[in-house]
Amino acid sequence: MMFLARMDVEFPPHLTPEQIADFQAREKEYSGSLQRSGEMAGIWRIVGEYANHSLFDVESNDELHAILSGFPMYPYLKIRITPLARHPNSIR
Numbered sequence: 001m002m003f004l005a006r007m008d009v010e011f012p013p014h015l016t017p018e019q020i021a022d023f024q025a026r027e028k029e030y031s032g033s034l035q036r037s038g039e040m041a042g043i044w045r046i047v048g049e050y051a052n053h054s055l056f057d058v059e060s061n062d063e064l065h066a067i068l069s070g071f072p073m074y075p076y077l078k079i080r081i082t083p084l085a086r087h088p089n090s091i092r
């Protein structure tokens with residue numbers, strides 16, 4: 001099952017730059033491991049925003065939820081999910 005995610009990052013003002021850097025480092029590690037395993041099929045920065053579009057290839061809604069809630073920055077992410085189905089005109 002394919003899902004398109006839009007994630008907007010909203011850090012609260014009380015976090016220090018060091019705390020933010022730590023979240024970003026842990027996020028990069030977690031995201032990298034999901035990309036290597038194939039569950040995250042891609043991630044793109046949305047130009048001009050602290051936000052991304054990501055593509056997930058997972059077995060179920062429950063698996064996607066577990067993956068998303070495992071992101072270290074999850075408490076600071078606003079996530080919107082769009083389930084994707086194969087388009088009848090797709091040649092792949």
Ligand SMILES: O=C(O)C[C@H]1C=CC(=O)O1
Nearest residue numbers: 007009027031050051052
């Ligand atoms: O920098 C971001 O867009 C936030 C974050 C969410 C997943 C990820 O890999 O990075």
